[in-house]
Amino acid sequence: LALEARLHRALANDEFVLHYQPQFETDSGALIGCEALVRWHSPEEGMISPARFIPLTEETGLIVPLGEWVLRSACTQGRRWMDAGHPEVTIAVNLSGRQFQQHDLARRVAAILDETGLPADRLKLELTESMIMGHGEQVVELLHALKTLGSRLSIDDFGTGYSSLAYLKRFPIDELKIDQGFVRDIPQDENDMEIAATIIAMARNLNLKVIAEGVETRAQLDFLTRQGCHACQGYLFGRPMPADEFARTFFR
Numbered sequence: 001l002a003l004e005a006r007l008h009r010a011l012a013n014d015e016f017v018l019h020y021q022p023q024f025e026t027d028s029g030a031l032i033g034c035e036a037l038v039r040w041h042s043p044e045e046g047m048i049s050p051a052r053f054i055p056l057t058e059e060t061g062l063i064v065p066l067g068e069w070v071l072r073s074a075c076t077q078g079r080r081w082m083d084a085g086h087p088e089v090t091i092a093v094n095l096s097g098r099q100f101q102q103h104d105l106a107r108r109v110a111a112i113l114d115e116t117g118l119p120a121d122r123l124k125l126e127l128t129e130s131m132i133m134g135h136g137e138q139v140v141e142l143l144h145a146l147k148t149l150g151s152r153l154s155i156d157d158f159g160t161g162y163s164s165l166a167y168l169k170r171f172p173i174d175e176l177k178i179d180q181g182f183v184r185d186i187p188q189d190e191n192d193m194e195i196a197a198t199i200i201a202m203a204r205n206l207n208l209k210v211i212a213e214g215v216e217t218r219a220q221l222d223f224l225t226r227q228g229c230h231a232c233q234g235y236l237f238g239r240p241m242p243a244d245e246f247a248r249t250f251f252r
């Protein structure tokens, strides 16, 4: 069977799973949230990374129902952890451009929040610069509609797309997520350190939260903390892991 057909069958057969990666506040060391990352548990091949199938689902449009499954599953998990009495955490979910083109996306998100019972302010939607840049007033309206629900908006892979600073002021964004490409070579690469420091300073000046991803070493964490980065995510703290392992590891 071709990959596309196998992906359709995988969605019907419930072969996708979400892994969760923790996010920590740098000052306090407190767990503040997690990012939901999809994996395909293929009966033939075992666990398959989204890097291998997300691009094809974006081409074929399957990302729309898959993305909706991801959102519903992540919200369901967030509500389950809440009901179990675990500390308050936000659940970050990646949206793809195709999902963002749906004119009724805000209504769909609202319906999923309603259905799962996750409070809107515990959901964080990760968007990329290319999804929101240059798409006009419709996008501004959609962002405002999502904000009005009460959920948070984060710009993923920040610094890798168009860098128009105007949109940061114009759009109701809550957080910038520094791309791991700027974190990887801290503290060896002076340019990357300058870029990371500049993004942090800019975010703080604009009253936005800033989180670094791909944090793997103590030296990276120390640098980011000194610069005033609010939060960090990366292998130093934990890899993406199944929900039960996440709870055992981080809710104690």
Ligand code: G
Binding pocket: 036, 037, 038, 049, 050, 051, 054, 067, 070, 094, 095, 096, 240
């Ligand atoms: O988890 P991992 O590092 O393998 O993810 C690889 C890529 O797949 C990343 O770019 C990540 O943003 C993307 N990805 C993971 N889960 C999702 C998802 O649920 N929806 C979308 N649109 N992208 C995802």
Ligand code: G
Binding pocket: 021, 037, 094, 156, 157, 180, 213, 214, 215, 216, 233, 234, 235, 236, 240
């Ligand atoms: O595009 P997005 O930022 O959503 O993708 C996140 C990707 O980064 C996931 O595939 C996740 O597995 C990966 N990732 C998370 N933490 C680290 C890390 O510390 N180092 C590296 N190399 N990758 C990471």
Ligand code: MN
Binding pocket: 035, 094, 126, 156
């Ligand atoms: Mn992401």
Ligand code: NA
Binding pocket: 156, 157, 158, 177, 179, 180, 213
């Ligand atoms: Na990213």
